[in-house]
Amino acid sequence: MMVLRILLLVALQALLLRDISPLGEWTQPQWALWALLLIPPQSGAFVKLLGGFAMGVFLDIALGTYGQHMLAGTMLGGLMPALHNLFAPREGYEVTDRPILRDMGSSWLLGFTLASALVYHLVLMVVTEWYWHLMPAAILPTLTSACFTTVCCMVTHMIVYSPERRKTGS
């Protein structure tokens, strides 16, 4: 299921959503990140790591970036267990907890999404710019892009897991 979700979002980002950037380099979202963020916090660390790596591989193949998303995805996948621990509630995660608004609350979702987006975009910035002297000029667009990715993920989340839709469905 996770792999399918990643594949679907990668395809969507590569084919349709890659051009949605209202402010150019200042708002370059990574839509596929949302698929990775939907991995439940209580999942094994290997699942998160391999999920991040797989997402990077698919994105690199789809976008022709060769290794940039792979590195950023692997880094995020490797740091996800630590991020989950960092944002864990005091009593820990329930076995049935899913990383959605209803289960984890808005502050958890927003904080975790923003932290993950920051990690991903910063690594992506480093491997894209590569030279130290180019980094200062790229840091602000990276931060705003991470914020924009967070907004996009939250919007997607609200659309897919909207409380009203659940009520209608039930």
Next chain:
Amino acid sequence: MRNLWLLLQRNAFFLAFIALLAVSLSVLFRHNGAARSTWFSRTGSVHSKVEQQRHQWSNYLRLAEQNTSLAEENAELRARLLSMEMETGWEEDTLRGWTVHSGMLVKGPDGAPLSLSLATPGQDKAIEAGMGVLAGGAAFGTVEEVGEAHSRILTLLHGAASWSCRIRRGGPVVSLGWDGVDFERLQLVDVPRHIQAQRGDSIFTSGYDLRFPPDILMGTVLESRRTSGADFISISVKPAVDFLSVRHLEFIQHRSDSERVALAAPPEP
């Protein structure tokens, strides 16, 4: 083995993380020119440092071997030297274009300001006026006049002579003379104030007077004194030749000496 396996199991996630990062980086380096060039330049510099260090160690470890080889070579040369007889005649130095004839000092300078010296040979061994004279490889003087079997030498210890020289190799050209007082002290005359000379600096022939090749040792700086208000400094020089004990001389002449003298002479009106 079991402990190693347990260690690997315990750190499996970290190792997998590193492995996947390595895979990602290898893909990145393969396809990203900037990343690849940075990688190669960094690893290249590290590699060269490692190689340099290895070379140093290798040289150090080969010292014993080189030492043995040098000792063997030394022994062979010493054996050849001991089996040779001392040659009395001097051979022509064709390498630098200078011809060298041996000679013997008959009468050396006696300390008087205008004293002259006598040496053998003379015309019988093709000695000519104007040839440079060395003693022990250092500048001694020049041939002033030539007889059948003797030559009159104008040495550095002559109060009326001045010699073109340099302070250090490639340094400024100045004139060396003798004030006729102390035969262990020559003087560099008319040295401008801006020229730096330290005690121990070597004084060499400049080669401009056509008698000596350049860079023949003449002496070493003993003392540099600057008088306030004067435009020149006075520099005392200890001659490289010991004029009291010198016996063997070498008369030197450039193979194209006549041509050089003719070209250097002022044109006739």
